[in-house]
Amino acid sequence: MEGARRITYSGWGRIHSATGPVARPFAATAIAGTAPAFGNRRSYGDAPLNDGGSAWDMTAQNRILDFDRSTGVLTAEAGVTLGALARILPPRGWLPPILPGTGFATLGGAVAMDVHGKNHHESGSFCQHVTALTLLQNGKPRRITPGRDKQLWAATCGGLGQTGVIIQATIQLKPCPGEVMVVTERRVEDWAEHIAHLDASDAAYCVGWIDATARDGTLGRGILEEAEIGRGLPPSRPAPRRVPLDAPHWALAAPIVRAFNSLYYRRVPAAGRTVVRALEDFFFPLDKIHDWNRLYGKRGFHQFQCVVPLDKADALRDMLAEIAESGLASPLAVLKRMGPGRAGYLSFPMQGYTLAVDFPDSAAARDLIARLEDLTVAAGGRIYLAKDGLASGARVKAMYPEHPHWLSEVLKADPDGALATDMVRRLDLRRT
Amino acid sequence: MEQTWIILGASSTMARALMQKLAEEGAGLVLAGRRMDDLQASACDALARGAVLAEPVAFDARRPDSFQPVIDLALKQPGQINCAVFVGSMPPQAEIDADPGLLDGVIADSFTGPARFLQMLAPHLEERGSGIVVGVGSVAGDRGRIGNYVYGGAKGGFATYLSGLRNRLGRSGVHVLTIKPGPVDTAMTQDMEDLPFMTTAEAVADDILAGIKRGRNVLYTRRIWWPIMMVIRAIPEPIFKKMSI
Numbered sequence: 001m002e003g004a005r006r007i008t009y010s011g012w013g014r015i016h017s018a019t020g021p022v023a024r025p026f027a028a029t030a031i032a033g034t035a036p037a038f039g040n041r042r043s044y045g046d047a048p049l050n051d052g053g054s055a056w057d058m059t060a061q062n063r064i065l066d067f068d069r070s071t072g073v074l075t076a077e078a079g080v081t082l083g084a085l086a087r088i089l090p091p092r093g094w095l096p097p098i099l100p101g102t103g104f105a106t107l108g109g110a111v112a113m114d115v116h117g118k119n120h121h122e123s124g125s126f127c128q129h130v131t132a133l134t135l136l137q138n139g140k141p142r143r144i145t146p147g148r149d150k151q152l153w154a155a156t157c158g159g160l161g162q163t164g165v166i167i168q169a170t171i172q173l174k175p176c177p178g179e180v181m182v183v184t185e186r187r188v189e190d191w192a193e194h195i196a197h198l199d200a201s202d203a204a205y206c207v208g209w210i211d212a213t214a215r216d217g218t219l220g221r222g223i224l225e226e227a228e229i230g231r232g233l234p235p236s237r238p239a240p241r242r243v244p245l246d247a248p249h250w251a252l253a254a255p256i257v258r259a260f261n262s263l264y265y266r267r268v269p270a271a272g273r274t275v276v277r278a279l280e281d282f283f284f285p286l287d288k289i290h291d292w293n294r295l296y297g298k299r300g301f302h303q304f305q306c307v308v309p310l311d312k313a314d315a316l317r318d319m320l321a322e323i324a325e326s327g328l329a330s331p332l333a334v335l336k337r338m339g340p341g342r343a344g345y346l347s348f349p350m351q352g353y354t355l356a357v358d359f360p361d362s363a364a365a366r367d368l369i370a371r372l373e374d375l376t377v378a379a380g381g382r383i384y385l386a387k388d389g390l391a392s393g394a395r396v397k398a399m400y401p402e403h404p405h406w407l408s409e410v411l412k413a414d415p416d417g418a419l420a421t422d423m424v425r426r427l428d429l430r431r432t
Numbered sequence: 433m434e435q436t437w438i439i440l441g442a443s444s445t446m447a448r449a450l451m452q453k454l455a456e457e458g459a460g461l462v463l464a465g466r467r468m469d470d471l472q473a474s475a476c477d478a479l480a481r482g483a484v485l486a487e488p489v490a491f492d493a494r495r496p497d498s499f500q501p502v503i504d505l506a507l508k509q510p511g512q513i514n515c516a517v518f519v520g521s522m523p524p525q526a527e528i529d530a531d532p533g534l535l536d537g538v539i540a541d542s543f544t545g546p547a548r549f550l551q552m553l554a555p556h557l558e559e560r561g562s563g564i565v566v567g568v569g570s571v572a573g574d575r576g577r578i579g580n581y582v583y584g585g586a587k588g589g590f591a592t593y594l595s596g597l598r599n600r601l602g603r604s605g606v607h608v609l610t611i612k613p614g615p616v617d618t619a620m621t622q623d624m625e626d627l628p629f630m631t632t633a634e635a636v637a638d639d640i641l642a643g644i645k646r647g648r649n650v651l652y653t654r655r656i657w658w659p660i661m662m663v664i665r666a667i668p669e670p671i672f673k674k675m676s677i
Contacts, residue, residue, distance in 0.1 A: 063474060066480075087456075
């Protein structure tokens with residue numbers, strides 16, 4: 001592989017790592033040879049890793065190749081970040097229709113994971129707004145569309161990059177009337193109230209922060225955020241900060257997390273409030289602190305994210321109760337109602353409720369996550385592969401019944417398995 | 433005030449990073465380089481990011497007849513004209529040792545080509561009474577080393593030229609910033625292993641913009657290269673000639 005350096009790299013959770021030659025080509029024409037590609041590696045587990053093999057770092061290919069201001073159709077190279085698009089486009093009246101929780105996610109990564117945002121209940125998943133993709137298959141660019149290449153399209157969207165290196169995408173942007181978010185925050189006191197509010201909300205963007213340390217009567221308490229894009233100019237923002245070193249082991253000890261969560265809960269007045277935020281502060285709250293994954297210290301961390309069908313909310317409450325009992329959770333926990341929108345065979349979303357919780361790595365946390373995965377399967381739900389680093393292939397295949405369809409397209413597109421990643425091998429996804 | 437930037441060597445990685453930032457600030461860009469298809473893509477990117485103008489134009493540091501059209505294009509714009517020079521080439525020293533004919537090209541790309549261009553541009557900047565010139569030198573230009581002394585010689589010559597140009601243009605309100613990067617993760621360095629204190633094109637672009645804001649004259653990036661090069665420059669020649677660093 002030309003221009004490759006041998007490096008050791010990891011996903012965002014910093015638990016799995018891979019060593020091998022990685023090249024960062026500045027143009028798609030410089031991609032010679034078939035190997036998996038990654039962007040900013042914001043997937044938590046081993047999805048962006050290829051231990052012992054080579055990989056393409058796509059982040060240098062970050063140009064917008066075509067932008068029609070009147071229709072909002074934009075074509076860009078795969079390495080452009082959604083944060084850059086969310087910064088550049090609103091002053092021109094447009095916004096990426098779907099934004100995940102970090103602006104560092106790249107366009108290519110957003111396609112390969114079919115990401116969702118705080119407006120999933122209303123607007124669906126990322127790839128539902130993609131109108132064309134260019135894949136590099138055996139060194140040749142191939143443009144595909146959802147109409148003409150139905151199966152290949154469904155295997156590519158959320159398909160972990162296994163049908164070819166994603167080098168370009170065309171997306172339909174959504175009109176953006178202003179550059180601020182009008183955000184209403186209110187306390188919700190327990191699980192039932194949390195679910196009721198999520199069900200009742202008709203806001204374009206809606207998400208709940210959940211105190212994963214609250215137990216018994218306060219189980220499920222948190223802060224519900226509902227937001228709409230507003231007209232006006234953004235408030236000034238401080239420059240991003242950096243986490244200069246790995247935090248010590250005790251930084252996320254249970255009493256500290258409990259105290260933090262209590263304060264965080266009381267940050268919002270009991271009567272609720274409506275505030276105006278910059279778009280980026282609303283969509284990417286954690287991006288203000290670069291390298292925040294270092295707060296978990298050297299050991300790294302896991303994120304468990306599952307979705308269960310609407311009528312299985314109780315199963316989710318049981319999971320939360322188990323998490324709260326364990327005392328293993330970090331302050332980062334999110335509850336959200338999802339709509340049915342998804343674009344690919346391995347896309348995560350389903351109509352229902354999704355819960356995401358971070359855990360600093362430990363044997364107890366891994367055991368807990370395994371139990372949570374069992375509960376997810378039992379509830380007819382699934383886990384999000386962008387977050388996963390622990391599941392077994394059998395569990396994941398049980399959660400994704402369309403896996404055989406994905407597999408048959410992948411075997412056609414990459415019969416030799418040259419695009420296989422550590423995740424694909426761990427989950428044995430190249431076999432039924 | 434309206435700003436138009438001439439970017440010499442606009443296909444280079446560092447140029448691309450700077451252009452994206454300038455475009456987002458609403459500057460106008462004249463993208464000068466050899467690979468027109470690549471420049472076209474970058475021009476499209478710049479316009480989408482907010483550049484008021486993004487015009488690709490053919491420029492080859494080894495062909496002085498390609499210089500005037502670039503200057504003419506920029507002069508059509510009102511307001512302040514700025515120029516950032518990213519051209520340069522660095523064939524391995526061993527190849528130049530084997531084929532001394534390669535030397536002329538390196539000197540033309542990294543020194544005489546851009547110097548001649550700036551020489552042609554200078555009177556126009558003086559006439560407008562404002563402007564910024566950013567010239568990219570290299571830490572390799574601070575002292576000739578066995579590993580790349582032809583490239584180093586060219587970059588050293590260019591840095592000396594920029595120093596003189598600063599002396600001249602400063603009298604007319606034009607600022608000249610010499611930037612001296614250590615190894616940068618670019619297309620030029622991709623085949624090299626294990627370079628110390630490597631930085632990225634994005635970080636260099638940020639440093640350039642910060643250097644302009646603060647009116648810096650000479651800027652090492654990363655900063656650590658300033659003390660390192662102080663030490664390297666201070667080594668007496670009788671000792672230095674026996675070293676291979």
